[in-house]
Structures are given as structure tokens and as C-alpha cells.
Amino acid sequence: MREIGRRGLMSIVLVVLATACVGPSFTVQDYRQKAANAAEAMRSAVETARLVTGAAAEGKTPGRYASLALSEAEMDAGSISESFKVVQPPSQRLQHLREELSAVLDASTSALASLRIAAYRGDDRRLSELAADLPRLSSELARFEHLVPG
């Protein structure tokens, strides 16, 4: 009886581990969900950068904080973008979605990288110039979040 309990627990742990990993995506619905999640996570990084640069423009952030927050956003963006792109879309029709979203994810990642560099250099003017592009990226990402109903 005890043996079964232990084995049962092991299998639960294995199931948790298996579902937590990002694996190949099997159904159309799964893939759309993954795309929506990636877009949502990227929008979080972009919006973080927008809020940080907004505060910076008002002279509210010490330079070190801005460059730290932006480099964290950039790192998040890099890993979001990578882990979305390694997933194989299950059908030809979704290949189009993959390309479209990948382009926005890449654009966001490189925008965040430029922001981080400008913040690191303390170049406030460049920072606010670059920040002007963030709302557009954010709204493009928002479009992909509604791929999945509910």
C-alpha cells in the first residue's frame, strides 16, 4: 500500500515536470495559446520599459536604476523570443502566425536593447527618442493576445 502511494506521488511529480516544460506543440489551439502567452509576456517587458523611460523623462530615476530595469526587460525579452521561436507550428497556416509574431518579438527585443544602451550611457535625449516607439510595439503585441478566446 505504501509502495503504491510512493509511486503515485512520483507519477504526479513527473506529470508536473512534464507539463511545466516547453515542449513541441501538438495542436493548433496549443500553438495559439503559446503565441498569445509570448505576446503577453513581451508586452509586459515593453510596458515596463515604457513606464521606466516615462519616469526617467521626468527626472525621477537614478541612471543606475533605469539601466538595471531596462537590462532586465531586455533579458526577459530575449528569452521570450527564443522560446517562442523554437516551437514548431503544427500546420502550414500557422507558419504565417509564427513569422508575423516573431518579427514583432524581435523588433521589441532590439528596441529594448537600444534603450538599455542609451540608459547605460546616460543619453537622456536618445532614451526619449527610442521610447517613443514603445506604445506602437505594445499595441501590436496586444493584437496577438486575443488569438485565444477567453
Added chain:
Amino acid sequence: MARYLDAGLELLDRQVLDCDGRPVGKVDDLELAIDDRGVPTVLVALLLGPQALGMRVGGRVGRAMAGIASRLAGTERPLAIPVEQVAEIGIVVRLDVSVDELPEAGRLEHWLCDQVVARIPGGRRATE
């Protein structure tokens, strides 16, 4: 009227303090004398320390614990405190001997004190 002591509830796992109120350990197990019929009748000693606890817990974990403790202590026998040395059994068990008179009780404590704590600056600072 005789007062009964529930050994499982009121003796096992209780904190043991020496005559100066210093901790000695927990009542990890009990040693009972067996009469000629093979029935345990009289409480002989309180058993303390990881050997006793390991044997009581049993199973793979318990045996491993007892085994390691025996090897470190160099003896199979756990620390036994004869009931004659027990002064009082209440929410703690008080002994009427000092922990210094029970060399096995403080072996690891003394070893760690001399080999580790004393070598760290400030290790010998006083109690607040």
C-alpha cells in the same frame, strides 16, 4: 492513590535538563527490565541520543541514523540515564546530576566546541 504515568504521552520525547537546567537531550527511548515471564515490568533507564531515536524510528532512515551515530560514538549502546538519577518528571524531565558527569552526553557538543567554535574569533564570547 497511585498516580499513573502515560509513558508515551508524558515521558517519551520530553526535554531532559540537568541539575543546573542545562539541556541534556530528549527522552528518545525507554529501557525496561524484563522479568522471567518475558514481560517488561520496571523502567530502568531513559535512553537519549540519535542511536536511541534511530532505533525507535526504525525503517531504513532510522537504521541509517542509528548506524552513523554508533560509528561516531564508537559504541552500539546509546546514552542511558538510570531512573535513580531522575529528579522530577513534569513538562520537562529534570536530572539530579550535571551534564558534565555524563561524558557521553556532551561528546559531540564538546568536540564541536573545541574544534570549530573556539577557532572562530568571538566563539568564546559570553552569554548575553
Added chain:
Amino acid sequence: MKRVLGAALGIFTAIGGFMDIGDLVTDALIGARFGLAMVWVTVVAVIGITVYSEMAGRVATITHRPVFDLVRERMGARLGLANVVVSYLLNALTLVAELCGVALGIELATDVHYLLWVPLVALVTFFVMWRLPFKHMERLYGLVGLFLFVFVVAVWQLGPDWGAMWHDVTHPSVPSGEGLPTYLFYAVVMLGAQMTPYEVFFFSSGAVEHGWTTSDLGQARLNVFIGYPIGGILAIGIQAVAALALQPAGVQVEHLSQSVLPVVMAFGKLGLACAVLGIVAATFGSVLETLLSSGYTAAQHFGWSWGKSVAPSSAARFSVLVIATLIGATAFALTTINPITITIYAVYLGAASLPFTFLPILIVANDRRYLGEHVNGRLANALGVVYLFVVSAAALAALPLLIATKGGL
């Protein structure tokens, strides 16, 4: 005058002791994701931790025997041993999270990578542990931790619609786009962040370290009855500013830099400075509390002599275990494992282990042989039983919710 000051200091320490990296991360994360829809969980958690800390403190003050000493008597050898191992590991895991928390806090102000600060924080921890008297240690982080009030003040600065906020608090609903399992998963996480087992271990062991007697019961009660609710207000403040500043933008909090962003938006550099000071002090306090608690649990279970206020040479096994735990936790933190992930896991596992901490306290607090006339009254028992059900339900639901939500996705 001196007594008032002493009482106030005790309360401040309780506030500082309440806040830790688990709060700082989960409050901001949940505020940004669920708005104010989980304030009720904080209220529930604060009442629970207050009730059980008071019981544990009362037992320790009167019998001079802290929680873990008694847990074993009530659980027997096997379950007791399992409990001490799990509690020790949980404390050690929380310690890793808190160590990283201090380092992340310093990183916010310096932009020097947090991993470089971890060994330094460990070193300072060692010195405070080894040298600073218990009382001074507590006051140090308790007082500086009050800078966290900047999060509460920031709520006013961000100019909220108070009526709408009150409505969100009193009519909690699952935000659109979030499932009910996810909401419940984070409710369990929130419960774990605010009802941490180490707070109970530390408070009851602290009563013994302070040498409290029956005449100090009033102070002990004051600390928890006032200190913890104020800690709860801080937690709600962090949720509120995240809800105001981050939720509308769709920011998901994954870094401490995002937790403090609302304060930066409200008060700029000065706000950031206050937040960093508060975070560093509160998490540093939790480093000490979790570190000592890992020593307390083991020493009290095996009946060793223990205590920070005792000379290290008179509590050698305890002192060596504490140092070894500090070294181990530092090494683990340096493996570059994600500190925020560690925090969430520590908080989540803490929630699952609560019934094993609470049940023995409730039993002992009703035992006249231990407490005499100071046994639980009707109110304490009623609340105690209700909370035992609450934490048991949370513990049972924890694993299914983790699976159903794939870890809160």
C-alpha cells in the same frame, strides 16, 4: 516613557519581521495581475498569523519552551522527525531567497550584479549573528524596515479613485483572462507569503531568547496584535501601488526592479532610496530570522542547548549548524538559480506545511499542565480551529492547483 519606547520598539520589530522577500515579490506580482482582488487573502492571513503567533508566544513565555520543542511531544518520533527535516529544509530554502533578496535590493541602488553582493551579505549576517546582541539585532532591521511605508504613502501620490478601490476590495472577482484555478493558486501563494512558519518559530524562540516571563505577556501580545496588522497594511500598500501603476499597463512582475517601479513613478529618486533601504532592512531581518529558525528547529527537536543569546561555546551544535546552514545557503544562491523562482517555491511549500506547525500549537495551548490559567480562551480556540481548517484546505489544494495551472501560468 522608557516603557512606551520599549513597547514601540517591540512593535516595530514585529512589523519588520512580518515583511520579507516573499511579501515584496508576491504582493507586487499579485497586485499587478489581480489588482485588489486578493486583499481579503491578506486580511485572512494576518488574522491567522496573529492568532497563532500569540498562542506560540504565550506558550513559550510561560513554559520557556518554544514551538518545536513541543511539536515533537505531540507528533511522536516518526512524524516528528519528518516534520523537523521538512521544516529545516524549508527554512534553508527561504534563507536562500532572503539572502538573494538583500542582494537584489542592493543591486537596485548600485547596478552591481546581485551575485557579487551575496557573499558580502552572508559575511555581514555572520558578524551580526556572532557578535550583535539579540535585542539590538531585532531593532536594527525593525526600525530601518519602516522605510517600506513609502509604498503606502505612494498610494496617495498615485491619486487613486478611492471609491473604485474600495469596491474592488469588498467585491473581489477574478479578472478577465484569468481562470479560477489560477486565482486560487495565487491565493494559496499569498497565504503562504504572509503566514510563514518561520515567523512562528522565530517569535516563540525569541520569547525564550528575551527571557520573557509571565509579566511580559502584555508586550508579547502588543507586538503581534499591533505589529502584524501594520505589516499587513504594508503588504496591502504594495498590492495597491502595483494595481494602480502596473496592472493597467499589463506588466507582469518578475523582478524586484518592477516591484519598486510604482514608488519610483510616485516619488522618484527619494522614493527609490526609501524603498531600497526598507527592502534591504526587511529582507536582512528575514535572513537572520530564517537562519536562526533553521537552527532553532533542529536544536529544539533533538534537545540540544540553543540560542543566539547563549555563548556559542555553550551551544556548539546549534552554532555550528547555523554557520553550516549559512554557508550552504550562500553556495546554493551562488549557483545563479533564479531567486524569484526560489521565493515563490519557498512561499508555496510554506503554505503546504502550515497545518503541521499549527496543530501542535493549538493542542498545547489548550493543555492546563503546561499553561495553567493561561490556556486558550474561547475566542482563541474558535479562531484557532477555523484557521486550522483554512490552512489544511490550502495545503490540500496546493498540489492540484499547481498541476491544474501549470505553476500559475
